[in-house]
Amino acid sequence: MGFDSTFENGRVVTPDGVQSGVSVGVKDGTIAAIGAPSELGGADRVVDLDGQYLLPGVIDAHIHARSPGYEYKEDWSSATAAAAAGGVTTVIAMPNTDPIIDSPETVRQAYDIADDDAHVDFQSYAVLTSENYDQVEPLAAAGVPGFKVFLGTTFGEIEPPDDGELYAAMEAAAGVGKRIGFHEENDEILSHWEAQFKREGRDDPIDHARSRPVVAEAEAVSRIILLADHADAPVHMFHVSSGTGAELVAEGKADGVDVTAETCPHYLWFTEEVMNEKGNVARVQPPIRDAEERERLWEAGIRGGGVDCIATDHAPHTDEEKNVEEPFGNTWESISGFVGLESEVGSMATFVSEGRLPIEQWAYMHSTRPAEIWGLYPRKGSLQVGTDADFTVVDPDAEWVGRKETLHSKSKTTPFNGEQFVGKPTMTVVRGTVVYGDDTLYAEEGYGELAPSGETTANAEPRTYPN
Numbered sequence: 001m002g003f004d005s006t007f008e009n010g011r012v013v014t015p016d017g018v019q020s021g022v023s024v025g026v027k028d029g030t031i032a033a034i035g036a037p038s039e040l041g042g043a044d045r046v047v048d049l050d051g052q053y054l055l056p057g058v059i060d061a062h063i064h065a066r067s068p069g070y071e072y073k074e075d076w077s078s079a080t081a082a083a084a085a086g087g088v089t090t091v092i093a094m095p096n097t098d099p100i101i102d103s104p105e106t107v108r109q110a111y112d113i114a115d116d117d118a119h120v121d122f123q124s125y126a127v128l129t130s131e132n133y134d135q136v137e138p139l140a141a142a143g144v145p146g147f148k149v150f151l152g153t154t155f156g157e158i159e160p161p162d163d164g165e166l167y168a169a170m171e172a173a174a175g176v177g178k179r180i181g182f183h184e185e186n187d188e189i190l191s192h193w194e195a196q197f198k199r200e201g202r203d204d205p206i207d208h209a210r211s212r213p214v215v216a217e218a219e220a221v222s223r224i225i226l227l228a229d230h231a232d233a234p235v236h237m238f239h240v241s242s243g244t245g246a247e248l249v250a251e252g253k254a255d256g257v258d259v260t261a262e263t264c265p266h267y268l269w270f271t272e273e274v275m276n277e278k279g280n281v282a283r284v285q286p287p288i289r290d291a292e293e294r295e296r297l298w299e300a301g302i303r304g305g306g307v308d309c310i311a312t313d314h315a316p317h318t319d320e321e322k323n324v325e326e327p328f329g330n331t332w333e334s335i336s337g338f339v340g341l342e343s344e345v346g347s348m349a350t351f352v353s354e355g356r357l358p359i360e361q362w363a364y365m366h367s368t369r370p371a372e373i374w375g376l377y378p379r380k381g382s383l384q385v386g387t388d389a390d391f392t393v394v395d396p397d398a399e400w401v402g403r404k405e406t407l408h409s410k411s412k413t414t415p416f417n418g419e420q421f422v423g424k425p426t427m428t429v430v431r432g433t434v435v436y437g438d439d440t441l442y443a444e445e446g447y448g449e450l451a452p453s454g455e456t457t458a459n460a461e462p463r464t465y466p467n
């Protein structure tokens with residue numbers, strides 16, 4: 001068989017193991033064969049990976065592309081240029097845009113913009129609020145991979161449904177095979193402490209973190225799991241920040257609830273000390289936790305299998321909005337969130353190089369699991385013949401330092417600036433085409449396509465890896 005291209009001499013990573021000495025043949029954008037080079041036929045183009053890792057394309061199921069409405073922060077072109085440069089082949093964007101994505105019309109509007117501008121493949125969630133909680137079926141029919149509910153108010157000030165409305169939405173989502181994902185923080189706890197801290201004049205960057213205690217996350221996780229258990233509905237916890245949260249998710253799974261969870265590189269990499277070192281640059285919601293919580297997040301979430309997947313919560317804002325001129329200024333005058341698309345592969349590869357994360361588990365958590373959870377599987381999320389030829393190529397030995405000047409996002413503000421990584425994304429392949437390589441963005445705006453969105457996969461038996 002003549003291939004359009006073959007990717008040779010790589011170490012091919014799947015959730016089941018690493019294979020050396022195999023080549024991947026690509027035809028018409030899909031994987032046509034995987035096998036010994038001698039068994040594969042010729043190709044128009046041969047890419048020599050020189051012993052680097054070839055992973056199933058990294059999926060970031062939690063980014064804020066900001067368009068429509070906040071293009072001064074980010075747009076689909078800049079966000080997906082960052083994705084391509086960062087080794088990310090598919091992104092799923094959050095609906096806290098302007099207008100918010102809460103109707104079939106606004107879903108189509110988001111898809112149209114992304115279709116024109118994106119460099120990598122994409123999807124978008126719809127938000128559920130008190131106004132549209134009964135619109136689950138038409139939103140699912142419009143093509144969304146799942147839903148977002150903001151329980152803790154955050155950028156966009158979107159009012160969540162009340163518990164009754166939420167319960168009804170959960171039942172409807174279960175009926176169409178879609179998962180509702182949450183910003184899981186108890187808003188009453190957050191509002192109480194923010195007001196109290198302001199009255200007391202506590203306004204250091206770390207005070208923002210302290211005003212959003214772990215109990216706010218724990219209460220929300222527990223409540224959602226209880227409701228989901230009774231509604232018999234699949235739910236997902238975005239950005240689990242604490243060991244306490246991860247332990248509650250693990251308990252929910254053990255009790256048979258269809259609950260899945262994500263954490264982000266910053267919760268695994270930093271402790272809350274980063275607020276004293278880098279100030280409001282690292283301000284994020286939920287906040288970065290103390291060392292003890294981080295260790296338990298590793299234990300219950302990563303080693304114990306409580307957390308299913310990794311995503312960034314890439315959340316661009318302007319320097320003025322984050323007040324980066326004065327990183328230790330009044331935290332209440334700064335905004336939460338920072339970019340992450342161009343450091344996520346570096347940070348996860350570094351955990352692999354340190355022996356803290358088996359590379360097979362990384363592929364599972366950063367590609368296969370998000371694809372299953374959001375209904376992109378099997379076209380996305382694995383290296384099986386017949387599926388999209390999406391690859392993330394990683395040089396495991398490359399030592400490098402995160403540098404804000406090199407980022408493709410409109411926002412350059414990230415606590416990963418200046419951090420040292422071992423393992424670098426060197427080539428990003430979407431549907432057989434090299435969209436990024438040789439430090440060059442090759443894909444045009446509009447190359448990216450809408451990713452599929454089938455039914456969510458039920459909660460998997462937590463898959464644990466010897467470590």
Ligand code: DOR
Pocket residue numbers: 064096154155183283284285286315316336337338
């Ligand atoms: O820090 C955050 N920023 N957390 C969120 O949940 C939202 C995000 C944003 O949209 O800026």
Ligand code: ZN
Pocket residue numbers: 062064094313314315
């Ligand atoms: Zn977010």
